[in-house]
Amino acid sequence: MLERARNDDVRVLLTAWRRGDRVARDRLFDILYGELTQSAAAMLRGERNVSLSVGDLVHETILKLIVLEQIDWQDRAHFMALTSVMMRRALVEHVRAKGRNKRQHQKVELRTNIPDVGNADLEEVNEALDRLARIDRERADIVEMRYFGGMEIADIAVVMKLSESTVKRRWQAARLWLYEALQPQHG
Amino acid sequence: MASRSPEARALDLLERAMAQPSDDRAAWISRQRAPAAVRERALALLSGGADAALVFATGGAPLKAGDGPLPERIGAYRITGLVGEGGMGAVYRGERAAGDFEHTVAIKVIRPGALSGALIERFRRERQTLARLAHPNIARLFDGGETEAGEPYIVMEFVDGRPLADWREAEAPGRRARLDLFQAAASAVAFAHRNLVVHGDITLANILVDSAAQPKLIDFGLSSPATGAGAATARGGKGGLHTPGFAAPERILGAPSTTLSDIYSLGRVLAWLTEGDAADPELAAIVARATAEDPERRYSTVEALRDDVSAYRAGFPVAAMEGGRGYVFGKFVRRHRLAVGGAATASVLLVAALAVTLVANAQAQAARAEAEARFQQTRQIATTMLFDVYNEVSKVQGATKARDVLARTGLSYLDALTADPDAPLDVRVEAGRGYVRLAQVTGSGQQSQLGKAADANVLLEKAETVLRRAYAEAPADPKVRRAMADLLIEQAGVNLYNNSEIALARKQTIEVQVLLKPFAATDPEAARIYATAIQAEGDSWGWDGEYAKSLEPFRRAEAFIAGLAPALRNETGVMKAHSAILRLRAEAHHELKDDAAALPAVTQAVAINEALAKREPDSPEVLRKLAISFWYRAAVLSAMGRDADAYASVDRAVAITRQMRAKDPADRGATGLFAVVGEVRAMVLADLKRFGESYEMADEVLAAHRQIVAQSDNAPGVRRSMAATLKSVGGVYYNGGDYGRACTTWGEARGIYRDLDRAGKLTGHDREAALSEMQGWMTAACDPPRRGLKGPL
Numbered sequence: 001m002l003e004r005a006r007n008d009d010v011r012v013l014l015t016a017w018r019r020g021d022r023v024a025r026d027r028l029f030d031i032l033y034g035e036l037t038q039s040a041a042a043m044l045r046g047e048r049n050v051s052l053s054v055g056d057l058v059h060e061t062i063l064k065l066i067v068l069e070q071i072d073w074q075d076r077a078h079f080m081a082l083t084s085v086m087m088r089r090a091l092v093e094h095v096r097a098k099g100r101n102k103r104q105h106q107k108v109e110l111r112t113n114i115p116d117v118g119n120a121d122l123e124e125v126n127e128a129l130d131r132l133a134r135i136d137r138e139r140a141d142i143v144e145m146r147y148f149g150g151m152e153i154a155d156i157a158v159v160m161k162l163s164e165s166t167v168k169r170r171w172q173a174a175r176l177w178l179y180e181a182l183q184p185q186h187g
Numbered sequence: 188m189a190s191r192s193p194e195a196r197a198l199d200l201l202e203r204a205m206a207q208p209s210d211d212r213a214a215w216i217s218r219q220r221a222p223a224a225v226r227e228r229a230l231a232l233l234s235g236g237a238d239a240a241l242v243f244a245t246g247g248a249p250l251k252a253g254d255g256p257l258p259e260r261i262g263a264y265r266i267t268g269l270v271g272e273g274g275m276g277a278v279y280r281g282e283r284a285a286g287d288f289e290h291t292v293a294i295k296v297i298r299p300g301a302l303s304g305a306l307i308e309r310f311r312r313e314r315q316t317l318a319r320l321a322h323p324n325i326a327r328l329f330d331g332g333e334t335e336a337g338e339p340y341i342v343m344e345f346v347d348g349r350p351l352a353d354w355r356e357a358e359a360p361g362r363r364a365r366l367d368l369f370q371a372a373a374s375a376v377a378f379a380h381r382n383l384v385v386h387g388d389i390t391l392a393n394i395l396v397d398s399a400a401q402p403k404l405i406d407f408g409l410s411s412p413a414t415g416a417g418a419a420t421a422r423g424g425k426g427g428l429h430t431p432g433f434a435a436p437e438r439i440l441g442a443p444s445t446t447l448s449d450i451y452s453l454g455r456v457l458a459w460l461t462e463g464d465a466a467d468p469e470l471a472a473i474v475a476r477a478t479a480e481d482p483e484r485r486y487s488t489v490e491a492l493r494d495d496v497s498a499y500r501a502g503f504p505v506a507a508m509e510g511g512r513g514y515v516f517g518k519f520v521r522r523h524r525l526a527v528g529g530a531a532t533a534s535v536l537l538v539a540a541l542a543v544t545l546v547a548n549a550q551a552q553a554a555r556a557e558a559e560a561r562f563q564q565t566r567q568i569a570t571t572m573l574f575d576v577y578n579e580v581s582k583v584q585g586a587t588k589a590r591d592v593l594a595r596t597g598l599s600y601l602d603a604l605t606a607d608p609d610a611p612l613d614v615r616v617e618a619g620r621g622y623v624r625l626a627q628v629t630g631s632g633q634q635s636q637l638g639k640a641a642d643a644n645v646l647l648e649k650a651e652t653v654l655r656r657a658y659a660e661a662p663a664d665p666k667v668r669r670a671m672a673d674l675l676i677e678q679a680g681v682n683l684y685n686n687s688e689i690a691l692a693r694k695q696t697i698e699v700q701v702l703l704k705p706f707a708a709t710d711p712e713a714a715r716i717y718a719t720a721i722q723a724e725g726d727s728w729g730w731d732g733e734y735a736k737s738l739e740p741f742r743r744a745e746a747f748i749a750g751l752a753p754a755l756r757n758e759t760g761v762m763k764a765h766s767a768i769l770r771l772r773a774e775a776h777h778e779l780k781d782d783a784a785a786l787p788a789v790t791q792a793v794a795i796n797e798a799l800a801k802r803e804p805d806s807p808e809v810l811r812k813l814a815i816s817f818w819y820r821a822a823v824l825s826a827m828g829r830d831a832d833a834y835a836s837v838d839r840a841v842a843i844t845r846q847m848r849a850k851d852p853a854d855r856g857a858t859g860l861f862a863v864v865g866e867v868r869a870m871v872l873a874d875l876k877r878f879g880e881s882y883e884m885a886d887e888v889l890a891a892h893r894q895i896v897a898q899s900d901n902a903p904g905v906r907r908s909m910a911a912t913l914k915s916v917g918g919v920y921y922n923g924g925d926y927g928r929a930c931t932t933w934g935e936a937r938g939i940y941r942d943l944d945r946a947g948k949l950t951g952h953d954r955e956a957a958l959s960e961m962q963g964w965m966t967a968a969c970d971p972p973r974r975g976l977k978g979p980l
Contacts, residue, residue: 091248122248135194143243150246169205172240173198176232179239 017078020161029085077151077158081141084149088126091148095122128181132174139174146171196221197228204233209359240357244349261294261340262332270345280345292329295406296340317407320382324375326395326405346395346403354396355460364400365460366500370493372402373453377489379407380446387444389452390433391459436480447482450492454478454485457496469499469507476507615657616670622650623674626681643681650674665706672702672716679723683730687903687948693727696720707747711758714751718744718764726771732952734775741772759802763812766795770816777823785823792816807847811860814843818864825871834871840864841884855898859905862891866912869919878923885916903948910939910953914961921968921976930969933961 010031016024125147133140138160145151145159153171157164191199200221204212216229258266264281270293281294317328330342349357355365372394376386386393386407395403435451438444454477461470473495479485486492486507495506626646654671661667675695682692699720700707707717725740748756748765755761769792776785796813803809821837824830841864847857865888872881892909899905913936920929940958943949949958967976 087248125248135192136198139198146245147243148246148248165206169202172205173202173232175239175243176201176235177198179235179242180232182242 014078025082025085028082032082032086077155080149080151080155081145081159084145084151088129088144088148091122092126124182125178128178131181132177136174139170139177142167142171143174143178147175193222193225193228196225197232200225200229201232204229240353244353245356258296258334261296261334262330262342264292264294264342266294281342291345292342293326293345294340294342296334296338317384320379320384320407322375322378324371324402324404325379325407326403328407343405344403346397346405348395348397348403351391351394351396351402351456351460354400358400360400362461362464366496368396368400368402369453369457369460370496372404372456373489373493373496375402375404376449376453377493380449380489385444385446386449386452388434389449389456391456394456435482437482445482446488447485450485450489451478451482453489453492472507473499612657612661612664613666615653616667619650619654619657620670620673622646622653623670623677626650626677644686647674647678647681651678668702668705669713669716672699672720675699675702676716676720676723679720679727683723683727684904687730687907687943687950689727689731689950693724696724696727700724708751708755711755711760714748714755714758715760715764718748718761718768721747722764722768722771725768725775729771729775729778730952731950732778732956734778737775738772741768741775744768745772759799762795762799763808766792766799766812766816769795770819773819773823777819777826780826782823782826786820786827789816789820789823793820807854807857810843810847811856814840814847814860814864817843818867821867821871825867825874830871830874834868834875837864837868837871841868855895858891859895859908862888862895862908862912865891866915870915873919873922878919881919881923882925885919888912889916903943903946906939907943907948907950907953910936910943911957913939914957917961918964921964926968930965933965933969936961937965 010028013024013028013031017028129140129143132143142156142160145156146153153164153167156162156171157167160167162170200216200219203219204216207215212233213230216226216233219226221229258279260266261279261281264283266279267282268280270278270280277296279294279296281292283290283292318330321327326346327344328341329344331340332342333339348354351368354360360368376389379386384407386404388406389404393404393406395405397403433452433455435444435448438448442448454474457470457477458474461467461474473492476484476495477486477492486495491506498506623646626643651674654667654674657667658671676699679692679695679699682688682695697720700717703713703717703720707713721740721744725737725744728734728737728740745765745768748761748768751761756765769788773785773789773792776782776788793813793816796809796816799809800806800813817836817840821833821835821840824836825833841861844857844861844864847854848861851857865884869881869884869888872878872884889909889912892905892912895905896909913932917929917932917936920926920932937958940949940953943953964976
């Protein structure tokens, strides 16, 4: 559980981020990602034999914060945005750890109607997203929230202070860019 | 903007193109003023098209990470892939070789802790029920079990589709396609509710859409009791924290899921599916009704919601616009639920209240045993209501309205009972009998009835669907054979007397005899139906004018009754059949101009009916039979020239029927009988040269016919009957010297016969005897130079 002082920090940082301070967002992330790592360890200790997914861990952490009312429900959209960043980091770390464990034979087949490129490595997506951020930071943020965080257009619009239709078009365009970036000839 | 890189500018251009219709985007980009390199780059990116949407699905990253090792096998299935992961656990694709083909399934492994122990226990109990939910829009549940690690899993139909939200984003379906999809999804939920299963967690993620744009609902009956706001909002997404709002408010507060909470969720789905369309007050009203905060204000059933959406799409008035009609009804029902009273109407309301509760509040989390008990309760109520209560109410003349309410309520029960195609045989047989019974009281039979022939035909068709299937399954079962016989005898009656489908009616009467033969002489009910079937076989010849051929079946029926043990022979039902057969045989002799043979038969019929009237002095049915036998005896006596005896006999008949009509003016049976006997009285009065009284009677009779035709949806049988009366009454006017009225009356009869002929409903007797004879009269009496007929008619 977060300590009182840290809880106050969270509120201050959140307010700053809502005003548009991106540095505040990164500091918030640092605090909460630490929290995530701790609670992941706690959960794994508590439940042997259980293979909790990374996504579950992120969700559980955020859920705990909401239930404990350490996050103001009104700031839900911003916190989900934060979740998206955490999700991205956690997933990429997970994929890297898996690579180190040489468990390559466990090829994961996704939904049958997904084209081959769908099996592109998540690390490649991560790198492509970094490249997109260098071209256009906002579009990369939208992809992070939508693709990693599963956020609704309406919530992203709140965070980005944009209209929903703009967010939707921006997401569609960014998605096309990423798709093209992952084609083998770029590889 | 000039400082932006070419790549960023290509993205800007691409993004603006997204505002264009998808087919126009490439052309639109080519038209824009931008450096050629930027345009080409934008076009290259655009060519990724729909694949990009599939690769980068909303919340797709956690899936791609494929975290957690894949199990090799679960149960009998080889795991071939991960389909998705969510709050509840993971879904895998599994395969199993079965014969020559691979059986592909989806296997959901439920993460420990995701479902409470109670829920898992309930799921174990209800697995059979869930497995029986076979509907094109529900992913079928095949099996379930526990992994070695103790995680519960379920095996279900593999749906090659994607969640609703992805479908809408990738396909951008039109409004019509979206509403079609909604209706199909709602029909799946309605089907589940009829089977006493509540979904409990209808969200965008639980509605998959396949390549044919058909929805498939997954995870029926798997929702856990809500544990608080956090739990209710965090679940249900494959990827992230979804917008809360698909769960009903009472669920978030911890109430169990009900059909009404499913209706709320469907309302939210409807709102989401029509989001972004032009504002529409009617649709908004439908959504508002479905998602009302107070569950009692919502639609009471999914069917009601579907009907309203259908009405909206068809441009009909939408119930939701009226405001709280359902609410008022709900209150009304609740008020009366406790009103266990003696009066028939009170028990009708009580029964109606139970029907509403059964259908609307069926909850899957009730144990299967409880559902089963309720099912039995419904059966019992339906049977009691349609047979015992109805019979009691029928004894009270003037209770037509109460009978109408009983009939309509009964229908809602039967539909609930037969909605489950896997219901046990005896339940289906009972429901089939219920439909037959309902048809009888609605207007098929010749008993006291509500006079709605078209409705009765629909009910008999429902009965036939249910019973034919039962008969195919258990052709030797006496219960099935009896129910089938009841249906066929009723259908034969309708076909003979209402629809003029004579050959079909005869075939049905013979089928009844075959069905009952093995036990016809063992009990009064079978004996009665068996004799009635032979009687109807004979009568089918009579209705075709083939009276000579009808004598043999009538005598066969009489011989059958004579051969019965005395206890059976003197049983009321058998006696009733006996008098009817005697009366019909008399009619055949009379038509064959053998009145000497007719008189003893009809006199015996009168005697039996008088004995019955002593037994049951207030029974409308017995009064009816007595009136008929008096009437027919009069017709025979009249033909024998014994006019005074004839008058005495028919006067008794008219007096009885007048009394029956006065007691219950809405009773079509009494009105019809009054018309028949009144016609004979008018004729006998004319024979006695009492023309003033005769005209008066004739006018009353024609008024009664017009009333019947209007009440009977213009059924061919009743129009045919009216034409025959017009023909006779025209003769009365002719004999009285009122030639103008005679010709007008015959003209009206001819018009009816011609209409029937065009519709192919004119019998051989009508054409060859009735119509041609009347046309002869008209040629002689009505067409210039009006030579006149030879003597009175």
